[in-house]
Amino acid sequence: MTELFTPGAFEDSGGGPLYLQLQRLIAGAIASGQLKPGASLPSERELAAMTGLSRVTVRKGVAELVATGQLVQRRGSGTFVAPRVERLEQALSLLTSFTEDMERRGKTVESRWIARGLHAPAPEEVMALGLRTDDRVARLERVRSSDGVPLAIERASLPRDVLPDPMAVTDSLYAMLESLGQRPVRAVQRISAANLDPRDAELLGVGAGVAGLRIERISYLPSGKVVEFTRSLYRGDAYDFAVELKLAPDGERKPE
């Protein structure tokens, strides 16, 4: 298996910079199944010796595969093929909670709290929740995992009068809101993509720079009051959001 990385393998490896040839070699071995998820690669020094490259060049080749989530590196331990993540498909137009989604799939749900408490609101929260600047805001920040795999970071802000005691939330926020008679019935979401910064990447157990799906949600009660302002980051490789589209009415399509 380590015969993959003999100096010879480079001759027939197309052209271009050496680090890209190495990268293609590794990426190809992963794609073709020669290197299976969880398998360990030779150490950087070994790779350098085997290929005749310098360690710096080996690192550059490997680095991009780490940045795109195909490899993971652990200091003191080694370099490994990233475990395959099952892609979850989720309907984007139903207002459901993470806990309920996963339970419906028969998966376990774990939460790791990063922060939970009452705080003075940030300007963004004042805007989104329609607060006064001397109001206080309940903040819930946690990493959501399923079957042991971290999938998303959820940062929820709620007005204090909606959730006076954030510490009482243990698992499903929506279940808690329901028991308080404050479950939202409508929400607006905005979706974009962003590279994960080092902090968020670590929380999700991937390399810095891996693409994440950023979702901002504002939820409303039937009365129109804002219940929740949530910013989530989903692992891009772990989620597919599904939406159904309808033809826009003619009037909206062509206003002139």
Place this chain on the structure above:
Amino acid sequence: MTELFTPGAFEDSGGGPLYLQLQRLIAGAIASGQLKPGASLPSERELAAMTGLSRVTVRKGVAELVATGQLVQRRGSGTFVAPRVERLEQALSLLTSFTEDMERRGKTVESRWIARGLHAPAPEEVMALGLRTDDRVARLERVRSSDGVPLAIERASLPRDVLPDPMAVTDSLYAMLESLGQRPVRAVQRISAANLDPRDAELLGVGAGVAGLRIERISYLPSGKVVEFTRSLYRGDAYDFAVELKLAPDGERKPE
């Protein structure tokens, strides 16, 4: 302005690796407006001399800012602060076309064709479009720009009987389909995030590895026939997709 990068600036720059300190310094200068979009940075060699770092370390610090789209580098020319991109908000649940969307906003639309023609279908296309393997498929691949800024790569596949002459499509595909009486009325989309590979990144004018939004769409005629299978890549920093959510009916929410 170049006093930013004196050796002194490093002393008070927090701790951690030198390349991260440099990175924070540059990122901070961009965020605070000291470095404006389009501004050029000192050359790597100058930065190295000014900060007392080696050029390799300077490059490492700069590299991540390029990979996240904050800087752009042009060989032979220099390193520049990335031009600010206006974020476009688009409703995700309306089946509209790129051309019509942009026209509604009063923006110009440009298309650069990458490929356009009839081909033997790939297995993926056979599946999505319900073709026979000896059918042929019309492929339209182009870069969509607005006001001169590339925003998305669009790769559309249509059955030959829906679009017999792909070369006849010049701007709006949907306008063409409408004139053929084949405009879809319904579609299903799947959304995820991915790091742009070097090829796609170049087409969109950003660095390799920048986060992109990947959208797969399958569109249907009223009869249920599949009209279109499109894979698009949107720049993550240029798009916000908006969706409205409704509370899931109780039966769907809790099946047991």
Place this chain on the structure above:
DNA sequence: TAGTGGTCTAGACCACCCG
């Protein structure tokens, strides 16, 4: 032609993990 980013090297030390 002079300057830029892009690639590559050999060698060093550190922080961390594991047996």
Place this chain on the structure above:
DNA sequence: GGGTGGTCTAGACCACTAC
């Protein structure tokens, strides 16, 4: 303690761009 990845250096050549 021995091996791993993480950081850093000084110096070199190349391909490209701008003038």
